Amino acid sequence: MELFLQTLIDGALIGGLIIVVGVGFSLCFGVMHIVDFAVGEWVMLGAYTAYWLVRYLGQDPMVYLPLIFALFFAAGWLVYPLIYRAVSGRRHHPALMGLVFTFGLSTLAKGGALSAWGYHVRSVSTWLSGQSVSLGVTTLPALRLAGFVFGVLTTVLFMVFLYGTRMGVSIRATAQDRETAALLGVDVRRVGELVYATYAGLTGMTGVLIGALFSIHAAMGAKYVIFAFFVVVLAGMGYVPGVIVAGLILGLIQSFVGVYISGRYTLFALFLLMYLSLLVAPKGILRRGL
Amino acid sequence: MNRLRWRAICWFAGVLALVTVGAAGLVAAQQAAEYKVGVVTSLSGELAFGGNVTKRGYDLWAETLNKAGGILIGGKRYRVRLIYADDQSTPATAAVAGERLITQEKVDFILGPYASGTTLALAPITEKYRVPHITGSAESPLIWKGKFKYTFGTIPTVTIIAQASIQTLAQDVSPKPQTIAILGIDDAFSKFAAEAFRTAAQRFGIKVLRFDIVPEGSDYTPAVSAAKALNPDIFAMGSHEKAAIEMIKAAKELKFNPKAFVQHYGMTTPDFRKGLGKDAEYVFGTSVWTPNLNYQAKILFKTPREYAAAFKARFGSDPDYTEAASTAAGIAFQEALRAINAPPPLTQAQKDALIGALERLDLMTFYGPIKFATSGDYYHDNAGLQPIALQYQGGVTVEVGPGKLRLKAPRYPTPPWDKR
Numbered sequence: 001m002e003l004f005l006q007t008l009i010d011g012a013l014i015g016g017l018i019i020v021v022g023v024g025f026s027l028c029f030g031v032m033h034i035v036d037f038a039v040g041e042w043v044m045l046g047a048y049t050a051y052w053l054v055r056y057l058g059q060d061p062m063v064y065l066p067l068i069f070a071l072f073f074a075a076g077w078l079v080y081p082l083i084y085r086a087v088s089g090r091r092h093h094p095a096l097m098g099l100v101f102t103f104g105l106s107t108l109a110k111g112g113a114l115s116a117w118g119y120h121v122r123s124v125s126t127w128l129s130g131q132s133v134s135l136g137v138t139t140l141p142a143l144r145l146a147g148f149v150f151g152v153l154t155t156v157l158f159m160v161f162l163y164g165t166r167m168g169v170s171i172r173a174t175a176q177d178r179e180t181a182a183l184l185g186v187d188v189r190r191v192g193e194l195v196y197a198t199y200a201g202l203t204g205m206t207g208v209l210i211g212a213l214f215s216i217h218a219a220m221g222a223k224y225v226i227f228a229f230f231v232v233v234l235a236g237m238g239y240v241p242g243v244i245v246a247g248l249i250l251g252l253i254q255s256f257v258g259v260y261i262s263g264r265y266t267l268f269a270l271f272l273l274m275y276l277s278l279l280v281a282p283k284g285i286l287r288r289g290l
Numbered sequence: 291m292n293r294l295r296w297r298a299i300c301w302f303a304g305v306l307a308l309v310t311v312g313a314a315g316l317v318a319a320q321q322a323a324e325y326k327v328g329v330v331t332s333l334s335g336e337l338a339f340g341g342n343v344t345k346r347g348y349d350l351w352a353e354t355l356n357k358a359g360g361i362l363i364g365g366k367r368y369r370v371r372l373i374y375a376d377d378q379s380t381p382a383t384a385a386v387a388g389e390r391l392i393t394q395e396k397v398d399f400i401l402g403p404y405a406s407g408t409t410l411a412l413a414p415i416t417e418k419y420r421v422p423h424i425t426g427s428a429e430s431p432l433i434w435k436g437k438f439k440y441t442f443g444t445i446p447t448v449t450i451i452a453q454a455s456i457q458t459l460a461q462d463v464s465p466k467p468q469t470i471a472i473l474g475i476d477d478a479f480s481k482f483a484a485e486a487f488r489t490a491a492q493r494f495g496i497k498v499l500r501f502d503i504v505p506e507g508s509d510y511t512p513a514v515s516a517a518k519a520l521n522p523d524i525f526a527m528g529s530h531e532k533a534a535i536e537m538i539k540a541a542k543e544l545k546f547n548p549k550a551f552v553q554h555y556g557m558t559t560p561d562f563r564k565g566l567g568k569d570a571e572y573v574f575g576t577s578v579w580t581p582n583l584n585y586q587a588k589i590l591f592k593t594p595r596e597y598a599a600a601f602k603a604r605f606g607s608d609p610d611y612t613e614a615a616s617t618a619a620g621i622a623f624q625e626a627l628r629a630i631n632a633p634p635p636l637t638q639a640q641k642d643a644l645i646g647a648l649e650r651l652d653l654m655t656f657y658g659p660i661k662f663a664t665s666g667d668y669y670h671d672n673a674g675l676q677p678i679a680l681q682y683q684g685g686v687t688v689e690v691g692p693g694k695l696r697l698k699a700p701r702y703p704t705p706p707w708d709k710r
Contacts, residue, residue, distance in 0.1 A: 003519040010511045017509075111334070119338035121532050123539075123565035130542045130569070130707070141511075141543035214536050215565060219336045219379070223507045258512030263504030264476060266512075 002137040007259045008252070009138050015251025016148025020206040021224050022231030022243045023155045024199030030175040030238020031195045034083060034098040039228045040221025041109035042200055046072060046207020047216045048117060051124050061124050061208050068208060069201040076200025079105070080193045114218040122216040129212055147209045154202060155244055162240065171195060175238055230270060234277050236284020245286060324369040325361070325634040327352070328397030330387045330412055332404050335379025336506070339531060339561060340404040344427045346605050347616025348372060348401050354590050354600065361624050363633045377403055381411030388415040398636040399423065399644065401619055406430030406478035413438040422644045424623060426616030430478040434671045442648055442662050442670045444615040444622065446578060446677070448479060452486035452554045454677035455574045458691030459524060459550055460494030463702040467523035467549055471500040473513050473537065474528035483528030483554040496524065506533065510540045518546040531556035535565045542569055542707055549703035550574055558610035558680065558687055570682045572704040578675040579611040579657055580689060582697060589621055591656035618657035625653055
């Protein structure tokens with residue numbers, strides 16, 4: 001029973017991390033129809049930024065979260081016109097162009113980080129690192145709990161923004177039908193810009209949490225592309241609220257398969273679920289995706 | 291007009307011929323003067339840190355040898371030139387990189403990758419092109435069981451080395467640990483490290499409560515939680531350096547307090563110490579070489595201490611056994627080349643003769659004896675070195691066993707996280 005509860009909590013907390021990476025990615029896909037292959041590299045760059053800030057300015061990395069959001073928001077703002085250029089105009093396969101372009105961005109960021117900061121595996125620690133909260137018979141790692149809260153909170157905030165503001169309506173309209181939204185006076189390009197910048201800012205912040213939990217190196221982002229992709233497929237392409245459910249399911253599967261079957265089969269179980277989901281429920285488990 | 295054009299063509303042809311002859315001469319001169327040594331290792335990707343561990347070892351060999359003038363063959367000295375190819379931490383790329391070095395760069399011999407998975411992909415390529423290849427790092431038993439004629443290795447297989455820490459815990463601490471949980475990563479090296487822990491535990495009468503293999507890069511908390519629930523005396527981890535750091539972080543977060551944490555590779559690297567700080571304390575590991583060993587040698591570095599000092603002066607950090615073994619791989623080539631008296635560039639017959647010379651090699655180096663097995667399960671592996679158990683004590687790794695190899699007593703049991 002004790003192990004069962006701990007497995008449940010471990011799974012939910014892993015899910016929390018997947019949610020944080022998935023939420024921006026899902027929106028980015030929903031609005032701009034771009035599968036951003038560079039999602040892991042935004043995580044990696046966020047982690048490195050926190051590392052260097054701590055190294056040169058001291059303080060706890062958590063202090064820099066707002067600054068990192070601002071920096072990455074600005075970076076996303078700057079990068080977006082390039083992506084926009086790659087996917088618009090008279091190109092035959094805009095979605096494919098977006099894929100190739102972001103894949104290139106990802107390779108560039110990975111290579112650049114390796115050249116600039118070297119091959120060492122680095123770590124940052126926060127005041128939450130190594131701390132934990134005991135809840136009955138189970139142990140909740142504080143940093144993961146923070147990640148979970150952060151993930152759920154950002155998703156909820158995002159939804160409030162999407163469903164409660166005029167800009168949110170524009171974003172949803174663009175996600176539903178780009179042309180019609182443009183005809184009705186939505187500045188589609190500006191919407192895309194805002195979404196991509198917000199996504200970059202959020203993912204950069206997530207990098208700080210992930211960097212503190214695991215370790216920081218140039219290739220650390222690769223696996224998050226896969227997770228983000230899983231989440232988007234399972235949640236329903238572009239359906240943001242589904243991300244919470246999908247993230248939790250993915251976390252719980254990893255945790256339960258790892259404990260009760262064997263860690264060896266976790267990836268197998270995840271892939272199986274993705275294939276089944278695409279076969280049976282291509283619009284996501286909540287049937288609300290595109 | 292016509293004459294002018296002809297003159298221009300003549301000038302152009304003349305200059306072109308001169309440049310070609312000059313360049314060819316230069317290339318020929320370069321080829322004649324030095325050995326071209328191909329190095330395939332991970333310079334980017336997941337294993338970039340480890341790849342650079344081997345790079346430092348190989349570089350120190352080449353630099354020290356070239357500073358001394360090179361390899362003395364028939365009264366003349368020949369320098370070595372390392373030509374690197376990045377395997378990007380993936381086996382398929384390692385094979386392509388090796389093929390390129392052999393067919394395009396025409397290297398004389400190859401120093402191999404950091405990881406076992408990439409080495410296993412490179413070995414069939416060096417076999418196909420019949421190019422001698424020594425790895426200064428790979429430890430998977432699969433390499434030696436493959437019986438590759440052209441592949442050698444300076445580190446004993448992990449199935450031999452990884453047992454030292456378990457043996458020390460079984461024989462040299464009191465009360466003797468009774469149970470163990472083992473977690474390994476699913477790659478050619480780490481999985482066998484985990485299996486070696488299991489074999490050793492069974493040999494020394496320690497009960498294996500859980501044996502789990504997880505994919506590289508996965509979240510280790512479920513596996514660590516599962517181990518914690520069984521409350522084992524020892525928690526042993528088979529992994530490379532990055533996972534080694536992340537597993538200890540996960541254990542601390544989950545307040546998992548076994549009496550001993552055991553790792554194989556990872557704990558000897560500076561990144562492990564920097565990344566974990568005081569949480570690295572008490573962790574056990576294994577090695578086949580430390581600067582404190584008493585080897586006396588004549589080639590390049592006379593003692594382990596001299597090597598460690600040269601290494602620190604060059605790279606600013608202390609060497610671990612993989613770096614030493616990578617340097618020793620270069621030394622093995624250098625001595626085998628001297629034995630067959632083969633100046634560069636090597637012909638195919640000389641490359642084949644080099645294999646015979648490597649098989650006959652019986653050397654004492656700063657890294658210890660080098661003698662490659664010529665039959666059995668350890669075919670072409672330098673299997674004769676004595677594994678040493680290490681433990682972090684006061685921010686440094688110290689030799690704690692087994693038996694007479696102990697310089698300091700092992701600290702056991704490890705205090706709980708909140709009492710450190």
